[in-house]
Amino acid sequence: MISQKAKYALRALTALAQADTERPLMISEIATQQAIPKKFLEQILLELKRNGIVESRRGKQGGYLLLKPAQDITFGEILRLIDGPIAPLPCLSQTAYRRCEDCDGEHLCEIRHVFARVADASRDVLFSTTIADAVGGVEDARALDLAIA
Amino acid sequence: MISQKAKYALRALTALAQADTERPLMISEIATQQAIPKKFLEQILLELKRNGIVESRRGKQGGYLLLKPAQDITFGEILRLIDGPIAPLPCLSQTAYRRCEDCDGEHLCEIRHVFARVADASRDVLFSTTIADAVGGVEDARALDLAIA
């Protein structure tokens, strides 16, 4: 399971991606729109800012903006930022590798082989899908809804 | 990340799969061989027993045996048993579905679409790979090691 925090982060980013690229979106706007506790969202956006995903303007008329285009922000990137390693085992992490001290020889570890395939499959999806894809996909669905109704 | 407990469970099962099918393997044998804290392993095996994966014999000469053939025990099954739902979001779980109360309309949820693909990819691997596969795969590797040496 991904954390609530990561889910909030991804939703906040989709909100920013859908917004006007000129006018910053306030924390409170995003919080209300996406039903995220405001003070919690504050911390999340701060973290995204420190990692160069969004930028902020302070003071009146302040708020948040995407720093990169939405099609350059992948799900994997955000997930790794917020939740840490994607890998199902420490010895399979690309960013935080740690040897399992209880298995002798990684290519002899029965478990590792299997989870390596799981990790590859997940990463394939996560790093090839962007915030823009997500927003686009749903706009298609919404249009279809309208057409049917 | 999968829990340490799940990793231990999978290793214990590979140990049982590799052992003689007649003579039960004692908790302490598995614990020593796989470097698992004995009392913790006890609880794990008990849980596997309650769920019909292994059987036990009490008293002297007692121990544990696989209840089903190793090729009928999938990684997904064990993982779900020990760690709970495989899905990255509660609203994608097959066994413990729970609606996200903060998103309106699941097919309009930007996040859900993406993680549905991740979940499918993971389940593909996890439910098509068995304990027997894992043991077999490593025996191949071990044979190769010997051939090289």
Place this chain on the structure above:
DNA sequence: TTAATGTCTACTGAACAGGTAGAGTTGGTC
């Protein structure tokens, strides 16, 4: 100058991870 914004640090309560401890039960074996 002031009011509306983001920034930062600290705290908290509940749940979960990863075990440990110890009393109890069962069933071969002598």
Place this chain on the structure above:
DNA sequence: GACCAACTCTACCTGTTCAGTAGACATTAA
């Protein structure tokens, strides 16, 4: 029929993480 090696069960413990909450502070447009 006693003994002892095994499994069984319940309880407990310590540390960490999750999901927030609180509140003082800094900045800036109007």
